[in-house]
Amino acid sequence: MKVIDVRNVYLKYPSSKEATIKGISFDVKQGEIFxxxxxxxxxxxxxxxxLTGTLRNYRGSVRVFETEVKHRTSNYYENIGVDFEFPNFYGKFTA
Ligand SMILES: Nc1ncnc2c1ncn2[C@@H]1O[C@H](COP(=O)(O)OP(=O)(O)OP(=O)(O)O)[C@@H](O)[C@H]1O
Ligand SMILES: [Mg+2]
Known part of the structure; x- marks a missing residue:
């Protein structure tokens, strides 16, 4: 089963002349580390x-758990977890 399915995606920031993402495609299957x-x-x-539903003005198709991400609703965030560049350790928790 494809958990993430990205097809021919383009994204241009309004302030940019050119697209930043130009026609990327890949998929990630259940259990796969990608x-x-x-x-x-x-x-x-x-x-x-x-992928996290923040930028929605893309062209192409981005499906996560079979939902087209630009059409996500708030319950999208019940099913995904993101650790975005910053360490997310809770110092008070033990192993
Ligand atoms: N909000 C924005 N508006 C316009 N251009 C942007 C914006 N955010 C990023 N960019 C441009 O989009 C391009 C891709 O940036 P992005 O931050 O996605 O790269 P990255 O691969 O994550 O880089 P890094 O390895 O430095 O984290 C860059 O040219 C960046 O300047
Ligand atoms: Mg970056």
């Missing part, structure tokens, strides 16, 4: 903002 790499400015954080 990484994407790229130099600074390649668009990794932009793509994460699309």
């Amino acid at each position: 990484g994407f790499l790229g130099p600074s400015g390649a668009g990794k954080s932009t793509l994460q903002k699309i």
Whole structure:
């Protein structure tokens, strides 16, 4: 089962001349560990903002648990977890 299915996605920031994401496609299956790499400015954080439903003005299709992310509702966040670049450790918790 594809948990994340990204097809031919483009995203242009309103203030940019060119698209930042240009026709990316990939899928992530249930249980798969998937990484994407790229130099600074390649668009990794932009793509994460699309996947988390923050940037919705993309072209193409981004489906997470079979939901088109631009049409997400608030319960989308009942099913995903994100650790976005900052450490998320709770110092008072023990292992
Ligand atoms: N809000 C914004 N408005 C206009 N352009 C933006 C905006 N946010 C990012 N960009 C531009 O989009 C491009 C991709 O940026 P992004 O932050 O997605 O890259 P990144 O791959 O996450 O980089 P890094 O490895 O430095 O975290 C860059 O050229 C950046 O300047
Ligand atoms: Mg980044």
